[in-house]
Each structure stands twice: as structure tokens, then as C-alpha cells.
Amino acid sequence: MKKGLYLFFAAICFFTAAKAQNTAIKPAALDLVTGAIPLNPTAASVAEQNNLIQQLKAAGVHVIRVALTTDNVRIDFAKRAYDQGIKIEALIEPQFPRSALAVLNQSDNYPQIWGGLPLASVDPVLSKSYFQILFQKLEANGIVLAGLELGNEINWTKLNKDFPKTIHGKIFNFDDLHHDPQAQHIAAGLLQYLKILAVLKDVRDHADLNRKTPIISAGLSTVGPAGTTPNFFTLHGYAVTISATLTFLRLNGLDTLVEGYGIHYYPDDKTTASERRKRMDTYACSQCRAAGVTGGKPCWITEWGFSNNDKSCPIDDSARALLIKETMGNFLDLARQGRLISVFYYSWNSAPGSTQINPSSIYRCGALTDAGKLTLIRK
Secondary structure, eight states: OHHHHHHHHHHHHHHHHHHHHHHHHSOOOOOOEEEEEOSSGGGSOHHHHHHHHHHHHHTTOOEEEEEOOSOHHHHHHHHHHHHTTOEEEEEEOOOOOTTOOOBOOOTTOOTTSOOBOOGGGOOHHHHHHHHHHHHHHHHHTTOOOSEEEEEEOTTBTTTOTTSOOSSOOOEEOTTHHHHOHHHHHHHHHHHHHHHHHHHHHHHHHTOSTTTTOOEEEEEEEOOOOTTSOOOBTTBOOOEEOHHHHHHHHHHTTGGGTOSBEEEEEOOOTTSOHHHHHHHIIIIISTTOOOTTSSSSOOEEEEEEOOOOOOOOSSOOOHHHHHHHHHHHHHHHHHHHTTOEEEEEEEOSSOOTTOSSOOTTOOEETTEEOHHHHHTTOOO
16 A cells, blocks of 8 residues: 555656646747837927827837937937837847948849948947947936847848849848858858847946847848749849848857847738748748747747728728738737747838828827727737
């Protein structure tokens, strides 16, 4: 009898320990942090900015994604938003030397591909000085950020001038970054980008209020399968897949520098729900890893959204509401797995001074639309 009791209790201890061990290695379910992107808020008057802040507050928005610089106008906006309980996930840019030359249009002169500066020419010394000034101003105003996102869509032609500026191109894979001459040049820029991330982390680590503010790698554009010709935003060009970009960066030290990966994901409303989910899993979020699990970081989707071209008041937003509900369900699945931290809807409003309604905006006719409300669901 005693032997039987011993075996019984030993079994209980074994299964309890095993259960505890399994629990320890599973990522904790996370509430999804949901936010919005107001368009160029500091271009508006202070009164209009304050009205925007009150709109966001009334709707229950606690985090917004805004491009932040050392300019006092932007710092002042961040301060007033923070005082109203709204944190900023700050899109910040690395700094370039004056000697860097803007890339001119190629012979095809395609206007939708912007001019700019090659990522390979960013300067760590200038960037460090700039980041120090930014942090000094944030800390002096008592502002704690929700996140620091360095750079924007560095994996395609439009926003990274290491890419050839042409409408004729293809999507590179990981192997191309090592062997294709054009892609090797892009890879050199990615290595330089990591140097700027290291500088940002060093400045962040020596901050006071923002010492624990997460650093997010540049939001990458979801461009589709490698080897194909890009066809996004009605233009072609060159790109690197999200998976290849993050794999390359990770192999060169990314995971020691950031707390999350930035992703931009705009679902295709012309396809099926299953195809949208497959595209998200395959081309957007394949590198998103669960928090606390070795190998990789969770993602922050710092841009996503759908358009609605109905300009009437009241707006008919029912079709978009179904798409948003579906997409938020997919996001919440990833959040429960610990693979997704936050999502930011693009966009909250139309740009200040615009005479046209932004089709992606969710604050219309003086109120948040029913579809817009669905973007803020956290569980």
C-alpha cells in the first residue's frame, strides 16, 4: 500500500513538473496594443492639434505612430498628447552627411518612385548626435515613448535609394543579397543600417525615462514572392522580401539591437479571406517569433489598413468593417501566440489642409466610423 501511494504521489509530482515546464516554454498570451496613425499632425494649427488629441482620447486611442524629430513643434505635440494619456510610437530617421547626393530619376523618370538618399550613406556619428538631442528633449519634457522605429520601408525602391530607381525590376531573395551584384549593394546598406541601430540602442540604454522604450526595426513593406516582378501601389521596381531582409539582418546581429520587427501589411480586398491569411502568414509575418522564445522577436505591424472611396456623410463603411473584423481576428491570433505586439491603422484622418478625403481614413463626418472602432479591439 505504501509503495502504491509513493508511486501515485511520484506520478503527480512528475506530471505537475512537466506541466510547469511546458507552461514555462509557452509564450504568454498578450493583449494586442492597437493604435492609429494621424497624418502629419504638426502641419495643423495648435488648436487643430488639440482637437485631434481629444478625438483620439475620446475614442480610446492610447498609442499613435508619428514621425518624430528634434524640431520643437513635434516635441510640443508629443508632450501635449502624452499629457492626455496618448503615447507615441516614434518613427525616427537616421542622419546623412551633407556630401550624400540625392539619387536622381533614371531615364524612365517614373514619378511615383521618389528621390532620396541611399541607406548605405547614413552616418553613425551624425546619427548618434541627433539621437542624443532627441532623447534630451524627450526627457526634459517628461515624455516616455511607446516605441522607437528606425527608418521606413527600407526593403524596396521607393524608400531606399540603394535600390535602382527604375520601374523594371524584381523581388530579391536571401541568396540574391549575397550573389546578385545589385542586391549586394542593397545588402551593404542593410549592414550600415545595423550600425545606426547600434548607435540608437546605445543612446537609448543611457537614457533615464526611455531606457526601456522598445526599439523596432524599420517597418518593411509586404512585397510578395521572390523572383517575381513587384506590383504594389500601381508601380513596379526592385524589392527584397520581408523574410530575406529580416533573415539577413538577424544573421548580422539584429536581435541584439531591437525588441521587435516592424512590418507594413495592407491586405488585398480583391481576394478571398483564406488567400489574405495565407499572404499574411507567408509574406508578412513569417519571421514574427513569440516573445520569450529563443530565436527571433515578435512583430509590430506599424501600418495596415483598407480604403473606402465613399465620400458621403453618413458614410457606408459596412464592407470595410467586414474586412477589418477579419484582419483584426488574424492579428489577435498572432497576439495570443505572443508573435504580435501592436498594430497601427493607417490612417486616422486626412492630412491637414487636404481638400480630398483620404480613402483609408476612419475618422469621417466628425466621428469615428463603425469600421474604425473595430481597429481598436484588443482581445
